[in-house]
Amino acid sequence: xxxxxxxxxxxxxxxxRMSFTDLARETGLSVSAVHQRVRRLExxxxxxxxxxxxxxxxxxxxxxxxxxxxxxxxAAPDDAPERLAHLSAIEACHSVAGDExxxxxxxxxxxxALEDLLQQIRASANVSTRTTVVxxxxxxxxxxxxxxxxxxxxxxxxxxxxx
Amino acid sequence: xxxxxxxxxxxxxxxxRMSFTDLARETGLSVSAVHQRVRRLExxxxxxxxxxxxxxxxxxxxxxxxxxxxxxxxAAPDDAPERLAHLSAIEACHSVAGDExxxxxxxxxxxxALEDLLQQIRASANVSTRTTVVxxxxxxxxxxxxxxxxxxxxxxxxxxxxx
DNA sequence: CATAACGACCGAATTCCATTCAGCACCGCC
DNA sequence: GGCGGTGCTGAATGGAATTCGGTCGTTATG
Numbered sequence: 288x289x290x291x292x293x294x295x296x297x298x299x300x301x302x303x304r305m306s307f308t309d310l311a312r313e314t315g316l317s318v319s320a321v322h323q324r325v326r327r328l329e330x331x332x333x334x335x336x337x338x339x340x341x342x343x344x345x346x347x348x349x350x351x352x353x354x355x356x357x358x359x360x361x362a363a364p365d366d367a368p369e370r371l372a373h374l375s376a377i378e379a380c381h382s383v384a385g386d387e388x389x390x391x392x393x394x395x396x397x398x399x400a401l402e403d404l405l406q407q408i409r410a411s412a413n414v415s416t417r418t419t420v421v422x423x424x425x426x427x428x429x430x431x432x433x434x435x436x437x438x439x440x441x442x443x444x445x446x447x448x449x450x
Numbered sequence: 451x452x453x454x455x456x457x458x459x460x461x462x463x464x465x466x467r468m469s470f471t472d473l474a475r476e477t478g479l480s481v482s483a484v485h486q487r488v489r490r491l492e493x494x495x496x497x498x499x500x501x502x503x504x505x506x507x508x509x510x511x512x513x514x515x516x517x518x519x520x521x522x523x524x525a526a527p528d529d530a531p532e533r534l535a536h537l538s539a540i541e542a543c544h545s546v547a548g549d550e551x552x553x554x555x556x557x558x559x560x561x562x563a564l565e566d567l568l569q570q571i572r573a574s575a576n577v578s579t580r581t582t583v584v585x586x587x588x589x590x591x592x593x594x595x596x597x598x599x600x601x602x603x604x605x606x607x608x609x610x611x612x613x
Numbered sequence: 614c615a616t617a618a619c620g621a622c623c624g625a626a627t628t629c630c631a632t633t634c635a636g637c638a639c640c641g642c643c
Numbered sequence: 644g645g646c647g648g649t650g651c652t653g654a655a656t657g658g659a660a661t662t663c664g665g666t667c668g669t670t671a672t673g
Contacts, residue, residue: 296509299502303466306630317652322632324650333508338501338591339462345496346459346596351544353516353553368588375595381514384583390516394594419553422545425531428501431557432538433509469659480623485661487621 291316293433295324296333300430303337340428348376348394350401351421355387356414367412374411376404387417454479456596458487459496463593466500503591511539511557513564514584518550519577530575537574539567550580 291314298305298313307325311318328334343349356367367389368380379392391408395401405416454477461468461476470488474481491497506512519530530552531543542555554571558564568579 293509296502296504300504301501303500303502307632308630316650318630319632319634319653320651326632331508333505335503335505337466338464338503338593339459339466340498340501341459341463341594342496342498343594345494346456346594348594348596353544353546372589375592378592378594379590380588381516381590382585382588383516384585390582390584396597420547421553422547425543425545426535427542427544429538429541430501431504431506431509431511431541433511434559470661471659479621481659482624482661482663483622489661 290435292324292328292333295321296328297430297433299325299334299337343394347396350395350397351424352393352395352401353419353421354391354393354405354408355383355417355419356389356391356408356412357387357417359413359415363413367414370412371408374404374407376400377408388414453598455487455491455496458484459491460593460596462488462497462500506557510559513558513560514587515556515558515564516582516584517554517556517568517571518546518580518582519552519554519571519575520550520580522576522578526576530577533575534571537567537570539563540571551577 294314295310298310307318307322310321310325314321316324325334343351358365358367365388368382371377371380371391376393376395377391378394381390382388383390393401393404395404401418401420405418408414408416457477458473461473470481470485473484473488477484479487488497506514521528521530528551531545534540534543534554539556539558540554541557544553545551546553556564556567558567564581564583568581571577571579
C-alpha cells in the first residue's frame, strides 16, 4: 500500500462520510480514481466498515468499564470470546498477554447493570473477573497517523548505519 | 430521545454510511424526516461523527497494547491527557478508578516502536507505565444495543402497571 | 372555543454525488 | 513492436442528499 492509499485511509478514518469528491480534491486524483481505490481498500479489508461515533452518555450507557477475565479452570478449552459474544454490552474483546487472558470493554447503563453484566460474564465463560471502572474519557477513537511503510506491517524505523 | 432516534443511532453505529433512503425505509419515516432527525442528533452531539474502521494490521500498526499510567509525583497537577495528546500512537485515553490513573490504548508498528512510545509517555507525562500487550482481538467496535430509555441515562426497567 | 405558535411530518424540486463506462497512458514481458 | 495488465481521466447516468413549501396535531393563550 502506498502513499495515496494511506492518505485515503487516514482521511476516511477521520471522517467516514467524506465524499469521493472531497477525497479526490485532497488526494489530487480524479473522482473515479479515488472511488476505485476506496473500493479496493474495502475489498482487501483495509477499510473494514464505517461507523457513527456515538455519545454513550447521551444514549443511556454512561458507564464504561474494562473487565479483565481469567479462566477458573485453566484446563478447559478457551472459547471465552464466543461464549461472551451474545452480551451486547461488550463492545470489544482483546486477548492479552499477562496474568489475565482477555480484556473486555463494556458499556452499561448503571452500576447495577454492571453488576448484572459481571455475573453474566462469569456464568457464560466460567471465568473470574477484575473490573476497572472508567471515570471519564479525555479522548477516544483517534485516527492513527499512518507513517511511511510499504506493504502491511513494516518497521517504521530501520537502523542501518552504513549502506 | 425516543424510539425512532434510538433506532437511527443503532443503525448508524452499525453502518455509518447507510443512506437516508435506507434509514427511511428501516424507520418507516420519509427521507426528509429521517434527515431532519439525523441532523438533530448530530447537532445535539448524540452522533459525534463518522469514522472508517480500519484494519490496523494492514496499515502497518499490528501491535496494540493497553498502557496503564501512574503519576510519579502524586502531588503534581494531573494533566496527563493533554501532555500525551500529541502522541498519535495513542488511540484512546481513559481516566480510571483503581491503582492507576489512566489507561491508554496504543497502536504501534513493532515492539521497538512500543518501547520508544513508552519512553515518550513516561517523559511527557512524568508517569510510570504498566503495559499489557494485545495478542489478538476477537472483536471490537461492536455497536451497542440501545434498550428502551428516554432521555440520557435512564433506568432500563420501569414498572407502571396501568396505562 | 378560537387561534397562534410550535414541532414533526410529507412530497416535490433541485443540486450534488456515486457509480459506471469508454478511452488513454504507462509499464513489464515476450 | 505487439500484448496484457494496471491505473488514470472525463463524460454520462442514475440515485441520493438537501432544501422548501405545506399539512397536521399538539399545546399554550386569550
